[in-house]
Amino acid sequence: MRIPTIAALLALVAAAGALSCRAEFTPEVKRAPMEPVWQAHLQGFTEPDYAVEVEKLIAAYEKSSGHKIAPGQKKKVGLKIYSDSGPGMATPTALVKAVIGSLESRGYANNNIFLVGLNQLRLRMTGYLPSLVTGDTEFKGNPVFVLESNRYYDPVWFYDSPLPERFDPIFAAHQTEGVPNNSTKEEDRKSFLATPLFLDTDFWINLPVYTDHQVLGVNGALVNATLWNASNTARFFRSPATAPAAVAEMSAIPELRQTWLFTIASLEHYQYIGGPFFNSLYTKSEPLIWLGTDPVMLDALMRARINLARRHEGFEPISDEIRTLEFAETLGVGSTLIKDARMIDVD
Numbered sequence: 001m002r003i004p005t006i007a008a009l010l011a012l013v014a015a016a017g018a019l020s021c022r023a024e025f026t027p028e029v030k031r032a033p034m035e036p037v038w039q040a041h042l043q044g045f046t047e048p049d050y051a052v053e054v055e056k057l058i059a060a061y062e063k064s065s066g067h068k069i070a071p072g073q074k075k076k077v078g079l080k081i082y083s084d085s086g087p088g089m090a091t092p093t094a095l096v097k098a099v100i101g102s103l104e105s106r107g108y109a110n111n112n113i114f115l116v117g118l119n120q121l122r123l124r125m126t127g128y129l130p131s132l133v134t135g136d137t138e139f140k141g142n143p144v145f146v147l148e149s150n151r152y153y154d155p156v157w158f159y160d161s162p163l164p165e166r167f168d169p170i171f172a173a174h175q176t177e178g179v180p181n182n183s184t185k186e187e188d189r190k191s192f193l194a195t196p197l198f199l200d201t202d203f204w205i206n207l208p209v210y211t212d213h214q215v216l217g218v219n220g221a222l223v224n225a226t227l228w229n230a231s232n233t234a235r236f237f238r239s240p241a242t243a244p245a246a247v248a249e250m251s252a253i254p255e256l257r258q259t260w261l262f263t264i265a266s267l268e269h270y271q272y273i274g275g276p277f278f279n280s281l282y283t284k285s286e287p288l289i290w291l292g293t294d295p296v297m298l299d300a301l302m303r304a305r306i307n308l309a310r311r312h313e314g315f316e317p318i319s320d321e322i323r324t325l326e327f328a329e330t331l332g333v334g335s336t337l338i339k340d341a342r343m344i345d346v347d
Helices: 007-014 047-065 093-105 120-125 221-225 234-238 242-251 254-259 295-312 324-330
Strands: 037-041 077-081 113-117 144-146 153-160 190-194 203-207 211-213 217-219 260-266 288-292 343-345
Touching: 037 047, 037 295, 047 093, 047 260, 047 288, 077 093, 093 113, 093 203, 093 260, 120 144, 203 221, 217 221, 217 295, 217 324, 221 242, 221 260, 221 295, 221 324, 234 242, 242 254, 242 324, 254 260, 260 295, 288 295, 295 324
Parallel strands: 037 343, 077 113, 077 203, 113 144, 203 260
Antiparallel strands: 037 288, 153 190, 211 217, 260 288
8 A cells, every 4th residue: 555645744845945835834723732742761681670561561552542451453563663873773572571571461472572673684783683603582472574584575565656767775874975876766765664663562562772863853752663564765865854854754654543542662772862773872761661642742752851962962953954754743643742742760
């Protein structure tokens, strides 16, 4: 199924470089937050610490929503993890194991809880795939789907855009230098979606890690669910306007949203400058976990934290010309009004 694009955003993309995107988004499009963000305080970063707090967060969500999580027709759950910045800046394995434990306590079989990541090497380096030396893995019984294997994309489901060329999604900024942009192949227009998350599950949970990104602004909940969840997406990085527009449009796809239950983000580590390449000199850590159904709000809250850290260290804040979150807000995905955020402590 071809994913329809939004005419207004395509017009912005077509005009990239000739027209400022800021002018298209006025305060009137700001949307008041509709859902709270639940917050838990970690005593430490061990598996037992995560298990206690993750259970509190999910129980609070269930109580607020009136929806008790239990196996449905498909009896499967997908977990979209992030490992693409490599060791030091990946979804904490302790968090993932805590989420798996909470799902098992609600009736899901361990082998019906699968993990989705992008790159095999980075998944192995960060502990999600078995060691080539010992064969050991922390995730016994949990299938791990590697998207770059191209086994989990469906030719029927794709996001279509006339922006060609394929590049590695993390290192695209370097790989696109000096490469001609003249491909006309039809397949180069398409980014195929990872269908196991929204076709094969009762629901899926987003487990991002936060870094800054020179093109996207914030590499977090929205990006982990969209660009790092599809094929052939680094082509969008040629123009500063194309990647934010693609993130917004993909995040608004109804089928993706309908099965996206919520996002859980740990602040055990996040990077405020130089991302998505991991650099330990520019990382911070807070003993907090957030759970929210509004990915725009979560990203906006983290953008504020990242900017605070950047200013404190003498760096410029993320450019407000990068409109990723505002584009998504305009399409109804969520709210950027962090001053109106409803933060609910579960401790």
